[in-house]
Structure formats: C-alpha cells, structure tokens
Amino acid sequence: MSTLAKVSNNGGLTKTNPYRKSNLPMWSLFDDFFDREWPSVFSQNFNTGMSLPMVNIKETAEDYFVEMAVPGLKKSDFNIVLDNQVLSISTETEEQKDLKEENYTRREFGYASFKRSFTLPETVDEGKIKAKYDEGILSINLPKKEEAKQKPARSIQIS
Template structure:
C-alpha cells in the first residue's frame, strides 16, 4: 500500500490549498458556544465556621442547587438564555448555556445541617458552622460500693 504525500505532485494543483489534511487533523475543534468553567473559590476557616465564596456572575439565586449528601457538599448552577427575533427581512435566534458543579468533602468537625447561603452581586457565600466541641470532663474516680 502506498501512502500519498500531499506535496508529491500526484494531487491536482490547488487541492492542497482547499483540503490540507495535516492542518485539518491538527486543528482545534470549533467552539460550539457551550461553556463549562469552574468559578473561582475562596475558602476561609475561622474558629466558629468555614466560609466559602464562589465568583459566579451572571447567575440568579434560582439557578443554584446546593446539596449535602453523606458529608459531601455539592454546589451546582445551570443557566440557559435564549433570544428570538423575527422581522419581515430576517430571523435572529441566539442562545447560550452555562453550568458548573463543585463538590467538597466536609470534615467531621462541621455541621452540614446548618449551612447558610447568600448570593449577591455575583458572589455566592456559604457559611458552614463548626460543631460545638464537647468539653472533656476531668478524670473522675468511681468508688465501688
């Protein structure tokens, strides 16, 4: 079997310019308009809680879903936008889709039932309170009766 080289002269003139096989297979895939990017996250620990901040502009409160399942905190968001305009001379339809999902394993020092979340100015803030540490009781001798 003989492999044809596109520069060998066997192909008709101009064919290489129209259908460059090397460039075709090495090119990046076209952008399809769908984007999934992970938002920047800041995590801060204080004596009483963990604070998590997500930079997620362009979403609304209803776009977010926050779940805790078996000590795994999952924050996800999904947003679809569509515009449609019809006129006598043209029809225009544009749409976009954006989503993300992040999961975090909660340490056993926090209370997953008392998570508080707020979304304002493109920033999602979560406060995860720490469990109250049980006080260690001093050693006590038990007398046998």
C-alpha cells in the first residue's frame, strides 16, 4: 500500500507521489518539491504562538514532581484543579494594546490558552499537594501517602 501523506520530523505534512514508476528528471523535480518538510497548520497557534507546554514528571521514593515550562505568565494566570484523581492545569490569557498616533490608530489583541490533565495514582496524598511558579517554571509537588513510600532495604536474619 502506498503512502499519500506522511508526517515529517517537524510534525508537518509532506506529500509523496505513489505513482512514480520511472526515474525521469521531471519526477525528481516533483518529488523534490513535494518531499519538503512544510510547516504544519495543525501545530501552529495563530493567535500568539503559544503551544501546549511540555511537562517533566519525576518520581522519587517519597514524591512525584511535575514541572512545566510556561514563561511570560503570572501565577494568577494558572488554574490548577484536582477532581476525581485528575489533576488539570490550565490558563487563559488575553492581551490588548491600543496605539493612537497622528494619522492612524492601531489595535492589537491576542488570546492564548492551554489545558493539560493527568490522572494521578491512588498513592498520591491529595491533601498535601503544593504548587509554585518561579521564573517561568510551574512546579507541582505530589507527595505519596505514607504507606506508598518506598522503604529502605533491610537485612533479614535467618533463624
């Protein structure tokens, strides 16, 4: 089966010619054009360029840590909700600028939002979850319940 469209390394769509049966130079020109990696309209946010932020999740013996790089926001821009063991992190921002000069008026505005949700394991102590936002990094500490914490190895004596 031939491929009519493939996803390139940068997430954009590229086209291939499934009907190419010869090595004529003309086909090579078409293939060179259609095999280029074009930016995907599906991966762009036309309003502000804000994309879905990437997340780091780390587990230690006592906690889970979620870190999200979201520079340019204020901590008041975030909405963090825990509902039925689902942790949702979202934000909505609007920006509006009016500029009036002698012969023209310009008004620019933008809107950006995202929402990331994670199902938490039952081992998380929901009452002790803490979040902080510092220098563009949102950090969420998800402590484990006492019974779920990893115990250190111990030696067992043989009787």
